[in-house]
Structures are given as C-alpha cells and as structure tokens.
Amino acid sequence: MEVLKKLELTEKGYGLPLQLWIQAYKNxxxxxxxxxxMIYKDKDRTxxxxxxxxxxxxxxxxKIIDSEVKKMLNILAVGPHPDDVELxxxxxxxxxxxxxxxxxxxxxxxxxxxxHGDPETRKKESVKSSRILGIEERITLDFPNRYLQDxxxxxxxxxxxxRKIQPDILFAPYWIDVHPDHVAASKICDAARxxxxxxxxxxxxxxxxxxxxxxxxxxHLKLNLKPSFIMDISKVMEMKVETIKSYESQFGPSPEGHQxxxxxxxSNRYWGNLIGTEFAEPFISKEEVGIKDIEALL
Ligand SMILES: [Zn+2]
Numbered sequence: 001m002e003v004l005k006k007l008e009l010t011e012k013g014y015g016l017p018l019q020l021w022i023q024a025y026k027n028x029x030x031x032x033x034x035x036x037x038m039i040y041k042d043k044d045r046t047x048x049x050x051x052x053x054x055x056x057x058x059x060x061x062x063k064i065i066d067s068e069v070k071k072m073l074n075i076l077a078v079g080p081h082p083d084d085v086e087l088x089x090x091x092x093x094x095x096x097x098x099x100x101x102x103x104x105x106x107x108x109x110x111x112x113x114x115x116h117g118d119p120e121t122r123k124k125e126s127v128k129s130s131r132i133l134g135i136e137e138r139i140t141l142d143f144p145n146r147y148l149q150d151x152x153x154x155x156x157x158x159x160x161x162x163r164k165i166q167p168d169i170l171f172a173p174y175w176i177d178v179h180p181d182h183v184a185a186s187k188i189c190d191a192a193r194x195x196x197x198x199x200x201x202x203x204x205x206x207x208x209x210x211x212x213x214x215x216x217x218x219x220h221l222k223l224n225l226k227p228s229f230i231m232d233i234s235k236v237m238e239m240k241v242e243t244i245k246s247y248e249s250q251f252g253p254s255p256e257g258h259q260x261x262x263x264x265x266x267s268n269r270y271w272g273n274l275i276g277t278e279f280a281e282p283f284i285s286k287e288e289v290g291i292k293d294i295e296a297l298l
Pocket of ligand 1: 080081084179182
C-alpha cells in the first residue's frame with residue numbers, strides 16, 4: 001500500500017481503472033501505467049461524462065486513494081527482549097507490512113546481558129531483523145533485562161509510546177511464562193493500555209485507548225494452548241526464519257538445532273497443521289474475537 005500512497009496522479013489518468021489497479025496491487029500483480037490515449041484508441045471512449053473532466057477525475061481518484069490508505073491499520077507489538085516479537089509473531093508482522101499495515105515494535109529492554117551478546121551487537125541484530133520485517137520503527141526502552149517489573153515508570157513510559165503512536169491493535173507477550181521479564185512485560189502492556197487513556201496526568205501525549213489487545217506466544221513454558229485465532233504464515237515462513245537468523249549472538253550463525261529455533265519451526269508447523277496450512281502463529285485474546293466479514297472464515 002506504500003506504492004499507493006506514492007502514486008502520482010496526473011491529468012492523463014491511468015491505463016486501468018483505479019479500482020482495478022488497487023485490486024491488482026492487493027493481489028501482488030504489477031500493473032504498467034499508460035496514458036489513456038494509448039489505451040483508448042477509439043476517440044468515443046470516455047470515463048463517463050462526469051469523469052471526462054480531468055480535474056474532476058483527478059479529485060475522484062485522490063478520494064479513492066485516500067480512503068484506501070486510511071483502511072491501513074496501525075499496529076504496535078511489544079517484546080520484553082529483542083527477538084521475542086520475531087519468535088512469537090514474526091510471520092504475522094511480515095504479513096502485516098507486506099499488505100501495507102504500519103507496524104511499530106517496542107522492545108522493553110535491550111536484552112543484554114546474554115552469554116554471547118553485547119548491547120551494540122544486539123542493536124545491530126535487531127536493526128537487521130527490522131529491515132527484513134519492513135516495520136515503520138523499532139523503539140528500545142531502557143528497562144533492565146532480567147529485572148523488568150510491572151511498575152509505574154514502565155507503565156507510563158509504554159503508555160507514552162501508545163499515546164504517541166495511537167495504534168489500532170496492541171500485541172503483547174502471553175502472560176503465562178517462566179521468564180519473569182515476559183510475565184512483567186505482559187502486565188506492563190495491559191497497564192499501559194489502560195494508562196494510555198488517562199487525562200490529568202504528567203504523561204506526554206493525548207489520551208488514547210487501544211481498541212484491541214492480543215497476545216502472541218513467545219513463552220518459555222511448554223503449554224497446551226487454546227488460541228483465540230491462528231494466522232497462516234506459510235508464505236513468509238522463510239523470511240521469518242531469516243529474521244531469527246539475524247540474532248546470531250543468540251542462536252549462532254546456523255541456528256538449526258538450537259532448541260528455541262527448533263521450537264519455532266515445530267510449533268509453527270503444528271499450528272499450521274491445525275488450520276490446514278504449512279505454518280501458522282497462534283494468538284490469544286482475553287476477550288471474544290469477532291469478525292466483520294465472512295471472508296475471515298475461509
Ligand atoms: Zn524474551
């Protein structure tokens with residue numbers, strides 16, 4: 001959808017009606033633009049009386065583009081450490097950005113210390129992974145790894161990010177985990193979502209409440225989960241693997257055989273199996289999940 005935003009409208013119009021252009025774009029087809037005169041050899045062909053006026057046609061196209069662009073979602077995914085979002089929902093993030101949704105990732109800590117990492121290396125790794133993910137921005141908050149607590153400061157700092165970004169959907173780590181940072185991160189997300197809407201506060205930004213919060217699974221526990229929904233990520237699984245490989249300090253240069261890496265492959269295959277696809281990622285919601293369209297059931 002980025003292409004759509006950049007689309008330069010000219011009074012010459014398009015070789016293809018704009019709606020078809022948009023449909024083609026959504027289906028990953030490339031459309032070559034041509035001036036109308038090269039398409040319509042027949043001089044009597046028109047766009048319809050009203051749209052024959054190039055100025056009016058231009059306004060009309062602009063309106064359609066604006067409404068299409070507005071449909072794009074603003075998504076915020078929060079991880080306790082760099083690589084958690086990738087492990088739990090990297091495939092879904094890839095799908096979101098590929099279809100033009102805006103994704104921001106917040107890592108609550110820089111993930112250090114770890115046995116083979118250091119802050120600079122971890123930063124480079126997360127930048128590399130972010131590029132593959134195609135996300136808008138990645139923010140690292142400076143809370144201490146292994147000491148992450150659900151406390152006022154952390155809640156407020158994340159709430160300020162929420163107030164600034166104003167996301168439609170917030171993704172948080174699942175609340176049941178053996179790693180205390182993950183448990184704390186999940187609670188911080190819940191609290192920050194609530195704090196986001198507070199007025200009469202010293203927090204920066206306008207009050208804002210995120211409509212939906214869903215939890216991805218990057219848990220260190222072997223859980224028998226019942227997801228609220230499962231996202232097919234078959235087409236982007238290879239790229240998800242690439243994002244995980246970016247974290248060489250954590251998984252080594254060839255992570256095959258690493259316990260966590262194998263868990264990702266096996267569990268994503270398992271979830272895919274449940275919905276009849278090769279790979280998938282599970283999500284849990286505390287509230288019921290509704291759908292707006294029958295197409296979501298296919
Ligand atoms: Zn983690």
